[in-house]
Amino acid sequence: MIDTQTASSAICAAVDALTPVLTGFLQRLVQSPSLPNQEHDVQALIAARLEELGLTVDIIPTRFSELADHPSFGDDGFSPDARINVVGRWAGDPSLGGGVGSLILNGHVDVVSAGDAALWRLPPWSGVFEDGKVHGRGSCDMKAGLTAGIFALAALRSLGYQPAHDILLQSVIGEESGGVGTLTTIVKGYRADGVIVLEPTQQQICPLQSGALTFRLTVRGKAAHAAMKIEGVSAIGKFLKIYDAVERLDQERHARYHNPAFDDARNVAPISIGTVRGGEWHSTVAETVVAEGRCGVFPGESNEDARCLLSETIQSVVDTDPWLAANPPRLEWFEGQFASAETPVDHPLIHTLAAQHRQIHGAEPAIRGVPFGSDMRLFINDGHMPAVHYGPGDVRLAHAVDEFVDVAEVVAVAKTVALMVVEWCGGRIVLSPLHYALSNPSGRRM
């Protein structure tokens, strides 16, 4: 009797055998500083690796002209037609049978700035491997996740696996600045029956995410000589009244929302004002304040509803203030307008992934929501595909100084993802000299 356990042991052994190569590959990815619009070199590395694995590789340029009419397009200000996405396809053979359907493994190669390199213990693009960890900008967010996906496929390839349904490995650009890479793949028609976005989740299964809407608020006052303060109206004072009301709204919204999938009930979809610029001179009553911030969107809430609540809150202050009523503040929505997204926790994608996690770890995975945006929302809301985050690394290290990822975690995710591919995409695995069919959902066959 050949069972799932045997196949699973073989897959784990195959991933373990590849660990030195996996580590070296991740180091090389980190050593390529793929800031926005500088993703070309790292994409070439990934395309070459996918070709070595025998995948059919598509190089897909992101062209803003082809996205401009899409409701989820956000012009991120970087090169409008010169950046490329890489999609490797491992074609399934439907005659092999089994499994649920096709699968996309998605990750982004763009990274955020390293900031002041002098603050880092190791140089941000060093990719140093030390004490089991790979260090550098992008190691955790999220070259580790991409590496785990690629080496899951490499391990399966080494075992002679043949899927019944297509597997797509997508390496995209532009996630940090709004998602133009993944949106390109959706607009070009790349689809699957399930998507794993390999973002750093510490191997928690995260099928929910909040959204975020960027806004600008302009408040007008009346300038006067500071010595004649009572002749003027301070825009700073008026702004502070609005600020207090917005803070209260943030607290009330969180008090009303209950979802145990989020770690901290006070921080699911925060409204935060990030910049305030006001006043013209120290001895002039401030004429103008311009504040910019982000308004969170709760799972299940529409962008429009969240916008309405903020604008009604501002209006409630205006209604009690004759100056503001006569000089209404202006609220504008600009740049990132990211919707929230959710795949139901009882979806087969979630429980199938949870079962593979259990098999590798011998424990239940945590199923959590995340308060940050990612390309998952585009798959769910625009591509209408079930999607989930699952990957190695701690998101608290992402975008931070001294970012790193633990290679053991990358290896564990590669194993879980490899098992997931076999379970989800069906087909056949060949463990010479015996042939193991995995063509029924339980994987049990003589």
Ligand SMILES: [Zn+2]
């Ligand atoms: Zn990321």
